[in-house]
Amino acid sequence: MKLKNLIINATSMFYKEDDWIVMTFWNSLYIAFFLLPLGINLPTPFFVISIIFGVIMMFRSDKSFILDNKILLLFPAYFVVMSLGLIYTDNLSSGFDLIQRSLTLLLFPIIFLFVKEDATTVRKLFDFLLVGLLVSFCFNFFCATNNLLQYAINDKEGINTFSFIERLIKGRNYFFIGSSLSRAVNANYISIYILLVLSYYLKNKLQTRLQMVVIFVLFLYLFLLASIAAYVILAIMAILLIVNIKDKQKKYTMIIMFMMGVFLFASNPRVSDFYVRIKSFNETLDYENTTSEKSRVLSWDASIKLIKEAPILGYGVGDANDVLIKKYKELNYTFNHKNKYNSHNQFLQTYLQTGIVGFGILVSIFILLGMRMKRSRNEFSVFLILFISLLFESMLVRFNGIVFFSIVIPLLLKKRSILSSRIIRNEQ
Template identity: 40%
Template sequence: MRKLLVRTGNGSLPDFFWNLLSLGFLLLPIGVNISTPFFVASAFLGIVQIILKKNRLKKKDLVFLCLPLLFLLTGVSLVYTENLKTGSDLIVRMLPLIIFPIIFLFIEEEKGIVRRLFIMLLFGILISMAINLFYAFSNSLSIVDGSLVFDSSFEGGYSFYESFNHGGNHFFGTRFAKTIHPTYLSLYILTSLLYFSYSRISFFYVIMIFLLFSLFLLSSRAALMILAVYIFLYIIHSGNGRWKNTMTALIVFSGILMVLLNPRVKTFYERIVDFGKKENFNYTTSEQSRILIYKSCLELIKHSPLVGYGIGDANNELFEEYRKNSYLVLVKNKYNAHSQYFQTWLQAGILTFFILIFPLGYLLFKAVGEPFVLAMLLTFVIIMAFESLLVRYNGIMFYAILMPFILRRERHLFK
């Protein structure tokens, strides 16, 4: 653990800042409450460091200001929000979007720091998965008539395989993820898998197997889609050499195996195909629900494209649209837009939407010939298409810290 501590050689203040940030990354996959104090403390020290050291502004990194601008424009929507409590709570949660990008405008990460952050994140993923497995076994094992019985189906009575499609399984998907939402844990796993595949860390094969197995258990369709993108990009940019050929073959084989063995992929396809046959939307699967959610979002955007409905009222307007169309499952579960693009547009209008996508477009333009940056960019692009990433703390914090590193696109990220 001592080797993971950051020593910049620039004094104790920078060292404390980076070490607190590292501890935050370690605890991020485990839970909100235990990681928050470390991120708050690191933000405070970062601001103090800027004031005391009088660090110069990195003009080449001014694109970072898109994140604070996104925060400010979303905050302006409070002016025409009736539900101020909901809006204010979300604005407070979004504070990292203004704090960390400004800190990284003045404080540039040194060689090896990002590596340490990802190693700490990897340890956090390991702990998180261990906790999830513990609860999965605890919920699956019981003593009946003096005998130990294993039943992993959530509703009981289904075989291990059948419970994928009927009633849920304690070892897969949302039922399995007890620490944080599976989408965010999958995001941490995907970015770690990507980082270590390019940085050539020791024991990478073991790490890759663990991360792929974790993705399989979490069973996120968006994550599997991103994994397919990784495979495609890795094939294109693999080049020659024994290491590259071995890595390419291993990643392609593992990725295809994950997709073929995961029954939720087949279920996803069948449910999407069956959607067109539906006449009654009182019952919908998660895949079909998203289609109805996006349809509702588009309808609302048509009526208020310029300024949206306000950060506090956007979800309420969406719920009302569900009620109007008798999407009872969506009303019952109070689903938000499940897409950051739709969520931002509904909250604060078209200008804020363009501010959201600007850094993504900037990276797409700059990432030509940089496979790591392109893959990391596509990770966020796809995740934000299927999840309101900047609504939950786990997504906001990760995006606010990692995006400036990606936008900077320094080669020492891999060293």
């Protein structure tokens, strides 16, 4: 009986409507969002199916819907500017690959100009993403545990109880912290998904034990992923929450909890290592053994130097990374050159690819998003998550980042926010 109820509850999460085209569009998106935290390539077929049925919906819809949300046309404009960057690109193969991955920036925003949706329909996107995160946590935790056990067992000097426990303690940071925990999807992307889900669900009070357990697991997952950018965003979100509390007693309690949280997250080995590594940055003359934190700063430094050399058109979508890698070699940033790092900042990456026009469009999108989302603490927190994420990652070079950006931000920019409890509709 319990299994039957579980199946019924699972199937009730999907979109149901007499129109099978609309139903296929939304259900494909739901499955894709569920698969986003589980693998880079897993959600791709479902996004493709959703685009196909979305285009069909677009052509049979009332075209006047486009008048309500003209702001979404910035995304197709951004895609067009990127495509024009192929004109002055030598590495056309790399350029075409990026343009192909970026097609969702053109298609999904246009589709959402014509598609009707309500708050319940959009909320299910976050429901499926939440379930995907929980499955991802269980899978990654199991794999990390298995790897740790194999590491502890493979002791050439022999196994006894004390040596086994010692190796478990010694090896825990190798398998449970940072990218080692999340191998299928970049840990920074998983952290962004978690923060957005937390922002969406924590706008309401927790009412059940299950909700408390789910929130605890998400915070634990965020802690283990050890994304410095995510920690910074979480701290800002917590400060905004505390500032808006009017009851003094509750505010003092939250301040104490915040300080305890800061102490806990600061105890993460990756965070303490970050401080040790970054404080001696200016003293380092040899970049052959550069740490990941320093390499990010060096990426920004090289990108800014290149932008100064080509401030108008940039270097084209195909040549931007090639030019950046050459600059690493010229500046003797050996570690960055060896690993062929991108800018690790989407605004700098966009400037290198498209010049001042593409950069201006991307900045305009976030200025308008910030203006739309200053209405409440919860909405502004989501804006901060997206904006700060792009400051630390070149999200629009990987498919997971591109497709997430091209769905979530257009829905946030529409006249009525997806974070609102009100009905969202495109009306004539």
